[in-house]
Amino acid sequence: MTQSDPGGRRSRTVNTQLPAPPDSPRDQGKRFPWSLSFTWGTILKLLFLASVNMMAIWSFPSMWSQRWWPGLIAVLVSVALIDWAYLSPKRLPAKYLVPGTLFALIFAVVPVIYNAYIAFTNFGTGNVLTREQAVENISGRVSNVPGSTQYSMTVLAADDGLGEFGLLLEDDSGNFFLGTDDDFIQLDPEEITRDENDRVVEVAGFSALSLRQLADRQEELTDLEIERDEGGVIKVVTVTTAAVYEPLFQYNEDDGTFTDTETGVVYTEIEGTFTAPDGSTLTPGFRAFVGWDNFTRIITSEEIRGPFIRVFLWNYFFAIFSTAINFVVGLGLALALNHATMRGKRIYRSLLIIPYAIPSFLTALLWQGMLNQRFGIINELLNANIAWLRDPTLAKVSVLLVNLWLTFPYMFLISTGALQAIPTELQEAARVDGASTPQVFRRVTFPLLMVTLAPLLIAAFAFAFNNFNIIYLLTGGDPPIAGAQTPAGHTDILISYTYRLAFETGRGSDFGLAAAIASLIFIMVATVSALSFRRTRALEELT
């Protein structure tokens, strides 16, 4: 490809980025009286740039209002870079490098860093808030004072509804009170001014709020605490009622601890949770940095280590074996359909790609139904009663088979492509030298194939290693391993086991632990891939 059209590419660059020569027949009649020639390419480029800039501008206000400076800076810098690269006729390398680098940063580097960061925190159910939010939440915990009255309430405020609040409260026996931030006094009903509909208009300089004013100021209103002389604080409940409460916990600004107002127990902060000396904790906790805790848990904790080795071994077996058989089947079909005398190649090829064209989650669910022991079509056709997804060994076989069904078309496609790229002269030369067909395949075709396919096979291995979809949708990791320390199944691979552990068991979701295991899986896959790539470099030297 590169040999045939370097000239072509250059001429196009000239057309789109430089003033075209006036005699160029392609641009006749399309030119604008500016120095740039407006070919379709340029117009599209400008449209594209305009929309990128538009999106950036559109995102500024929301990021500004949320004070999310890193995001704002990132967007500014990226857009400036893109404009800088594309608005100039030169800087050809940057045109490829800038978007490539930006996408790599956004889709690969940032998630990896974020994942690694989460692995060192306790983020998960019970620890989703910031410390500030958690403190506010716990400080707001109140208890109903037993036997206390509910007041019906009218919200008033000084300065025509803009100033200090004054709550007009009426208890069950018809006594009126006026409560403000620093005062709580009984009122003579005579002091209340009402309108013709008996609605309160004004009391002692405080006037009634419109509903709109109320809506705008309700945060202030819900924070309002009116202290009574006989103890407890009055807080609003609804727009028209208020009740007496007692705060449950007192926050001590100096040392950042909570004190239980009733028992006096002090709760100090330990790794994102306020904890009492006896180990009891306050909810909610908050997000905190926990160092290597998540990683040490994986190594030391019995709940995780239990079935880990089994899952780990099956995961490697699944990834290697599944890649191997998928490749063998795909390559075999490719060889058969690549044979010169084969007829109807096109039809066969199209048919073989069908499994690849159906979304894999759909296929997995379909197979799950077909493999159902009692109602599934496979047992019905075989007139048998085979426990496809129930028996530990058969379930593994089923997973491998369904994955074969899903993946062989991909292997078939890449093998066909690689086969067709091998010059036939090489095989002919080998034959002339007296090699048999198997020998030609083993000594010539296969090594040449591996040069192209080895990196793809490594990628396939990495993909199979983390193929969550098929395991989760087909068996959900089942059948369960009897007597395992934690729920785990015979077909669970590391990623599905992690999912169970972090999201389906324990206490809700544990993103920190999940991120830690994901980091370990990343290291495992990266190691295997790196080693294999080193081996394949030896292959490349063949050519």
Added chain:
Amino acid sequence: MRNWKPFLGLLLAFALVLTACGDDGGEDTTAAPAATEAPATTTKAAPATTEAPETTTTTEAPSEETTTTTEPPVVRADADLVIWADDTRTPAIKTFADQFGADNGLTVAVQELGFGDIRDRLVTAAPVGEGPDIIIGAHDWLGELVSSGVVSPLDLSAVAGNFSEASLQAFNYEGQTYGLPYAVENIALIRNTDLVPDAPATFEDLEEVALGLVADGTVEIPLALQQNGNGDPFHNYPLFTSLGGYVFGLNADGSYNPEDLGIDSEGGLVAAQSFSDWAEAGLIDIDITYDIMTESFGNGTAPFAITGPWALPSFEGVNFVVEPIPPVDGGDPRPFIAVQGFMVSAFAENPLFAQTFVLDFMATQEAQEAIFAADPRPPAHTAAFETVAAGNPNIQGFGLSGQNGYPMPAIPEMGSVWSAWTDAYALIFTGSDPVQAFGDAAEQIRTLIAGG
């Protein structure tokens, strides 16, 4: 190679422009995300979008077409009061939301989300200011929601007298009430009256009748009790409790004690053995899913089903009654009770109006009956339940069955329980030693609770 590049550029640009429009509330794009979740939501998405202008009432400029959207709902709708509800409840709530908005001069939006999404997204969206003011959810979410600090306590003392004891108990978590209940759900026995005219007095009678009908070829499935290919602790719970098992022991105040796990209690192990026997006798089948359950009972090939009110619409083709599950071995079958209700977000932008809406507007008998009309689940409001049940024997049947029930535990540890217990049932149904299976599951749960 060279030729398609401009088209790719065009495609990209087009996609970008579309995305930009989508966030402004373009109606074409709003339906798309719903379609990716489930086919059923797509049809529901349309009325939600068209009704939007009605929801927004008075005061503000008419730029409010965006208030009710089905686009990725982590983004809070642009209104004073935002309610997250699932597709069945959105229409019922909307009437009241409109009324409330009109009365108070507020804009109110009801955003439609998948039921499970409401919980998951509240946890992540609320602390960053993208959450709603009010959600409609199940009481057993409380463990996760409260420990994450995203719901705020509600003072129900003014209306508590009108609601059933169990429903209030369900929304009580660590001594505080967090939700206004509106529906109480539990499972019951559904009997095909053409196939079995007389109610079996005991579960043993039921087994005999059911297996008899299978033996003489009248039906194919003796008891439509879903196990979903593994085991279903929720649906098996009445049988489990009738034989003396329990999931967690109770504290003096009626709350659950996670230290006292009853799966491998004496009664629990007796139940394990019984489930093994029932599976062997063919009464319980691991392969029955929810779909097979509704289909077989709905077309008369199963004489009994054990399920909840949500399945009734599938049974229209047959004559049936809803009644309590008969006693197993003379015990008392106690189903789990799931309570649905309104909760107020701890990060509500309009907490006061949110509480006002829930306590003054939705706690009335009228409101509770209206929600029932839209989505027939037995009301938690005692008077509303009586009104509704008077004309509806099915609701009465579920109510009777639920009288003995216990609220499903809401503690966050339940994740471990469901997972390990499901595995244990699966092992029993595939021939493992039942006592061993339940013993192992109990050990797993204890390990997980201690480790969490």
